[in-house]
Amino acid sequence: MKWRNVALLFKKELKSAIRDRRTALLVVIFPLLFYPLMLGTIMHFTGRGLQNSTERVSSVLYVGRKASPSLADAFRKEEKVGVRYLESEREAQKAYERGEGDVVVLAEKTGKDNLKVELRYSRWQSESELALSRIQELLQAYLKGRMETKLAELGLDYRELSPPLQVEVVNTGTENLQLGREMIKVMLPYFIVLAIMTAAMGLGAEITAGEKEKRTISTLLVSRLSREEIVIGKFLAVFVVASFAAFLAVVGLVYGLSLMGFQLGLGGMGPISLGEMVLTLLPLVGILSSLVIIIGSFARTQKEANIYQTPILMTVVLIGILSMSGGLEMGEIVFLLPLINSLEAFKEIIEGGASLSHLGLTFLSNFTLAGLSIYFSIRLFKEEKILFRN
C-alpha cells in the first residue's frame, strides 16, 4: 500500500466534502449551534421543571383528623402542603384515584397516646414523591416536637437524651451548577456520539455508495489506486471529518452552554482530561467511520446506504439512552463493550475521576474493533459480489 496514493484520494474526498453544503450543516452547524441549542433548551426546561416542582404545593388527602388533632393541625400549618380532611379511607382512596391528591395520609389511634400513620403514594410520580418527602419531613419534626414535650413533662431534656450523633447535610453548589454538571456529564458524551454519527453517515454514504450510484467508482478502480488504498483513503476522510465534528460538538456544547449562562463546573478539566477524551473518542470515531464505509460498500445507492445506516443510528440512540439512565451496572465488562464504554469513560472523565484501567480497556477494545472493522471493509471492497451487487 502506498501512502502517497491514500493521501491523494483522502485530499480529494476532503476537498469535495468541504465544498458540500450538507457537510457544513452536519459537521459545523449541528455541533456548533444546533446541539448546544438543543441541550440548552433541555437544560432550561429541566431547570424550570425542578423549580416549579419545589414551588408546587402538595395536596394531601387526610383521613383521621380526630385521631390526633395536633398532627392534623401540623399538616394545616405546613406552607407547602394543602390538606383536605376526609372522613373515610374509601372516600380518600377514590379522591386519590381521581387525581385529587398527591398523597393519602391515614392516621389511626392505636393506644392512649399511640398513633399509626399510613402514607399512600405513587412511586415514579414526581409530584407524589415530592409530597411524600415533605410529609416525612413534617412527621419527623412533629415526632421530635412531641418527644420534647413529653420529656419536658417528665423533667427531662430531649437534647441530653438524643443520640450523640448529629448529621448535617450541606449543599455545596448552587442548584444551577449541580444541574449543569449532571446534565453535561450525562448528555455531552451522547451528543458527541450523535455528532460523530451524523457527520460520518452523510459523508460515508456519499463517498462509497454514492460513487457506485454516480458510477465514478470504475474510474478509481481503473487507476493506480489499489482497493486497500481506496478504502483507507475514504476511511480517513470520514474519520477526519467525523473527528472534527466531535471536536466542534465539545466546543459548541461546552462554550455554547457557558455563553447561554449555564454553569457547567468543568473548570477543573485540564489537558490530561482532554487527552483522555481524545484517546476515548478517536477509536470510537474509527469504529463508526469504518461501519459507514462497510455499509456504503454494500449498498447500491446512497439512499439504500442511508436506510441501512438507520439501525446503527437507532442503536447509538438506544445505547445513549441506556447510558443516560444510569442503569448499566455491569462492572468492568461495560468498558469492553464498544460505544457504551466510551460513553461511560466520558462520564468518568467529566467527573474528574477516570480510572486508568477503565480508560485502558475502553481504548484497547475500541482500537481492536476499529482495526477489525477497517480490515473487514477492505475485504468487502474486494468482493465483486458486493461492489457490483445487482
Next chain:
Amino acid sequence: MKNPKAGQSITVRAEGLTKIFHTRGGDEIRAVDDLSFSCRSGEIMGILGPNGAGKTTALRMLTTILSPTAGKATVNGYRVGQSPQRVRDSVGFLATETGLYERLTAEETLNFFGRINGLSEKELGKRKKEVFQTLDMTDFARRKVGDLSTGMKQKLSLARSIIHDPPILIFDEPTRGLDVMTAKTVTDYVKRFKEEDKTIILSTHLMNVVERLCDRVGILFEGKLKALGRIEELLEERSVADLEELFFSLAEDSKVKKNQR
C-alpha cells in the same frame, strides 16, 4: 481505408475469457463465454451487442475491474490477473454513464486523475496543457463540474481517461445517451486518438458508430462472440448488405440455437 496502420503490434489479447455470475438461487449466468480476440495499436475495435450481451463485463475484465472466471487476457503485454496495476497504467477507461466529481473543477479533476495514475507534478502540468488544447477545454478549466454542460462534461471525461497518455483506450458505450453534437465530438476525438496510434476498444449497440469508426468488429450475443473481423469481410461471409442485416441474422441464429438447447 479505415486502418492504415493495421499490422502493428498486438496490444490487447483475450483468450477464452469467461465470466460467470451466480444468482441468489445459485444459477449460473455466463455473462461472457469463451471470448477470444486481439487488437493492435492504431486500431479501433468495436464490440457490438444488444443490452445484456456481456460487452460491459468483457471490458471490465480487460480493465481489471472484474476478474475473469476462466481464460486469460493480456493488455500491453501484462496479464490482467497477474499485473493489474501495470494493466491499469496502460489503460484509459471511459463510459458515458460514468459520472464525474461534481464539486471539483475541471482542472482539479484532471489533477486528481493524473496524480492517481502516476504522473509527477511536472508531467501533469505538461500533459494538462496538451489535453486542454487538444480537447479545447481551456475556457472551462476552472469551472466546477456541476456547472458544466453535457458536452463539456463529456470532453472532461475523455480528458480524464487520456490524462496519463495511455496506449490503450477502452470506451464503454461512449456515445450512449448523448445528443448528436456531443456524440460527434466524442467520435471525432476517438478518430484522433487512433491517429496517435492508440489501441481503441469500444463497446456499443449503435451500428452506425461501428460502421463509421471501427476497423474491426466483434459481435456478442449472450456472452458469446458470434462474429469477429473486418466489417466488409463479415458482410461478404454472411452475404448480407449491411451491418444491421448482419446483426439481425446473427441474432436469429442465436435465438434458434437457444431454442434448440
